[in-house]
Amino acid sequence: MVEIETFATSIQQYAPTVQLTSEPDELRNYAVDGLLPRLVVIPDSVEQVAQIVALTNQQGLKLLTRGGGSRINLGGIPEQIDVLLETTKLTRLLEHEAPDLTCHVEAGITLAALQAQLATKGQWLALDPPDAEQATLGGILASNASGPKRLRYGSARDMVIGLRVVQASGDIARSGGRVVKNVAGYDLNKLYIGSLGTLGIIIEANFKLQPLPISERTFLLTFLNAADAMQTVITILGSLLTPSAVELIDARAASDMSDFFGLNLPTNGYTLAVNFEGSAVAIDRQSDETRSLARKNGALLSDDLTGEAQDQFWDVVREHTQGSVTCKVAVLVSQVASYLQRIEQVCRRNELEAAVVAHAGNGILYIELRPGDATPRLVEAIRELRLYAQEARGRLVVERCPIDLKRLTSVWGEPGPDFYLMQRLKQQFDPDSTFVKGRFMGGL
Amino acid sequence: MSITELPPPVTTPLFERMTAAKKAEVVRELSDLLGARYVLYTPYDLMLYEYDASIDRSTPDVVVLPATTEDVVAIVKIAARHHVPVVPRGAGTGLSGGAIPIYGGIVIAFARMNRILEIDYDNLRAVVQPGLVNLHLSNALNPQGYYYVPDPSSQRSCTIGGNAGENAGGPHTLIYGVTTNHVLGLEIVTPEGNVVQVGGWTYDTPGYDLTGLLIGSEGTLCIVTKIIVRIVHLPEAVKTMVAVFDTMDDASNTVSEIIASGVIPAAIEMMDEMILQAVEADTHAGYPLDAAAVLLMEAEGLREAVAEQVDKIVSICNKHHARSVRIAANETERQLFWSGRKNAFGAVGRISPEFYVQDGVVPRTRLPYVLRRVGEICASYGLKVGNVFHAGDGNLHPLILFDSQIPGEVERVRKAGHEILEVCAEAGGTITGEHGVGIEKQEEMALIFNEVDLRVMQQVREAWNPRQLFNPGKLFPMPGRCAEIKQL
DSSP states (O other): OOOHHHHHHHHHHHOTTOEEEOOHHHHGGGOBTTBOOSEEEEOSSHHHHHHHHHHHHHTTOOEEEESSSTTTTOSSOOSOOSEEEEOTTOOOEEEEEGGGTEEEEETTSBHHHHHHHHHTTTEEOSOOOSOTTTOBHHHHHHTTOOOTTHHHHOOGGGTEEEEEEEOTTSOEEEEEOSSSOOOSSOOHHHHHTTSTTSSOEEEEEEEEOEEOOSEEEEEEEEESSHHHHHHHHHHHHTSSOOOSEEEEEOHHHHHHHHHHHOOOOOSSSEEEEEEEEEOHHHHHHHHHHHHHHHHHTTOOOEEEEOHHHHHHHHHHHHHTTOOSSEEEEEOOGGGHHHHHHHHHHHHHHTTOEEEEEEEGGGTEEEEEEEOTTOHHHHHHHHHHHHHHHHHTTOEEEEEEOOHHHHHHSOSSOSOOTTHHHHHHHHHHHOTTOOBOOSSSGGGO | OOGGGOOOOOSOOSSOOOOHHHHHHHHHHHHHHHOGGGEEOSHHHHGGGSBOSSSEEOOOSEEEOOOSHHHHHHHHHHHHHHTOOEEEESSSOOSSSTTOOTTOOEEEEOTTOOOEEEEETTTTEEEEOTTSBHHHHHHHHGGGTEEOOOOOTTTTTOBHHHHHHHTOOOTTHHHHOOGGGGEEEEEEEOTTOOEEEEEOSSSOOSSOOHHHHHTTSTTSSOEEEEEEEEOEEOOSEEEEEEEEESSHHHHHHHHHHHHHTTOOOSEEEEEEHHHHHHHHHHHOOOOOSSOSEEEEEEEEESHHHHHHHHHHHHHHHHHTTOSEEEEOOSHHHHHHHHHHHHTHHHHHTTTOSEEEEOBOBOOGGGHHHHHHHHHHHHHHTTOEEEEEEEGGGTBOOEEEEEOTTSTTHHHHHHHHHHHHHHHHHHTTOBSBSSSOOTTTTTTTHHHHOOHHHHHHHHHHHHHHOTTOOBSTTOSSOOSSOOSEEOOO
């Protein structure tokens, strides 16, 4: 194998401005699931990224891309990391064509920095995953991160209109473009989103944008049981109402939020948070109707949030999807209530506790299991919960967990019959396995 | 390089035409499988399947009408064994030649696989077969208060399988997105004859987003046999407006300002003078005959929100010197406004023996410039052009009128079409917004993608359909063209 110092030297020859780190102390800050890279490189142009990848490929080394690092531990344990490439210096907003409601960015810009710039023209990128200050757009796309407002706006796949991606060869390829409607060629944007850097490195992205809402309000409803809360959700979704987010918070999650963040949520039963955006008159009417149908379904009390209290509430909710052991489960909306019962049963059997926050309108649950060090019981609980998810036509992904647990459980679940098609894609895109293996589904 | 400047085909075709003996054997095997009724192979029967709504044509050797996924698997296996290409076909309304069997072979027509398999109102999902006519799904959902959003103008005949293959759009995709934004999962048949489920009923299926990759792959990667779609509640209120303008610039500036103002209506369609005259003669929708352009706009949602949107849209129209803005008084009038738009292509048939429609997209702010250039280009070739298009998306549909009886006219049309797409590409746009590349725009792919971009896309085809058993010779620039030019 090539000495990493030799490799570092050749990078410096090609691109003297690339920042390099091979000091063990510093490398420790870049560990992924306890595994240290041998070299960290921080390029400051997309051309440098391409050169570094080409060189890595030629030398037969393994490269992992990292943005802000907020989700670097997502996925299975990496096999080997020779080069960790960090994109955080690629932070330019290349274009914001405000009248077209589109923008073009470099992948290393953080979501918060982008939103701040877009807001000066009254617009935003309608993605609201956690960690906006740290998470880069490249990382958000590669890990397909999303947040509560996906109910209204969809996820990354619905807003990316173009990407530039460094291929394993070091070539730069474009997919899509900068217009909002485009069917020329294969829709590779969809393929790269959520592929966790296994097919290429996203270096630039074009997005469809949204106008900032004129106003916004959140209603908190409390229910004694999950069935009533979810019946309310189903009724809302099947009605004329157009909520932007519908979040379900169980008692334990509510209690955490109250303890740590000073929110005053009821700590028994279930809290349903329903967010509406738009003009005041439209929100007023939707609030009346929401309250009235919630009452019919046994809602106990309701409160509403605006302004800073509202912003803080949603920040806390978003952050709460990231416990030390957190599973993301996607099931049908009609199955959420019964799935919540399953969670209780599984936890009781395995002497665990669960705190659940759910994008209830999308059927996506974030389940924090604790204590996080009860490894054998956690393994069993995850196995059972995954089985129940599959019975409900859904899937379970272990989004966050300590490395001991990761060694004993499958993060993504067993690959399905379509996996051989994914393997073939990986083989075509990265025949030499230049991009670190082990993290994505089936070890890709 | 323009399609008109291509050297004559010099490369070996991907597939040889079937010999009579081989064809007889394939027909026999297919007839054993499906019954003789569902296997068509006489010239008379095949004629219907040699064209779609594009300009190219080529005759298949056999057309089969399967009833089940298992039938499709068996057909694919027969085709693979005999090394005969397979081309899936919905209703044949495609505008880019996606369903044209360039090398002959087997066309799978999905007319019998046209059922709605499941509707789940609690979870807002429907599962349908590929041959289901787009509008039939919404018709089935409407009584319960729901519908399926993507609404191509051909929705009365086009199929959801074809929509998935082409990633079809339509007037109402402005806020709601195109087909890919409404499909969660597929059942597919691969070139090896495997039945595979991709995506599913729920969101964020782990692994690569194969559903997203396959939607819009134009039949070149797999054959779709089942589609899981999202359905949504019908809006409470719908207001349809028609604004009349004396100049194209005023109309296009209105579109730009509406989008820029943050009001995103459900649809903004533009029709120019030539189209208006054709449409009026055909539909009598009440459009003015002397206007330079008309915008057909729709706001929908909650009553209160719609009322506000309408006010804002009307005031922007007035600011840009709209001669009048009319709001449909009732559903009948609304349908009349829309029938004019949706029948526009057909209406143009009344004033010209033939027309050629382009599908470029440009940033919305560039509409005034690009529309002017479209007019200039067509004038320079001595061709008449009408524009009827999804202005809110920047998705142009210039209809170039022609008569193929006039010597050289077809070539001039192709050249003009190519130049229009060059302008779209230079303006930062794309060559197709919803019709697909197919045969028609293979060479124009090079206007927006370089060699590396195209090579990466070809890797995908290599992974899925390496022998090009499915829909060969499409989508990518080709060294030679083999389909005959449509002779009308």
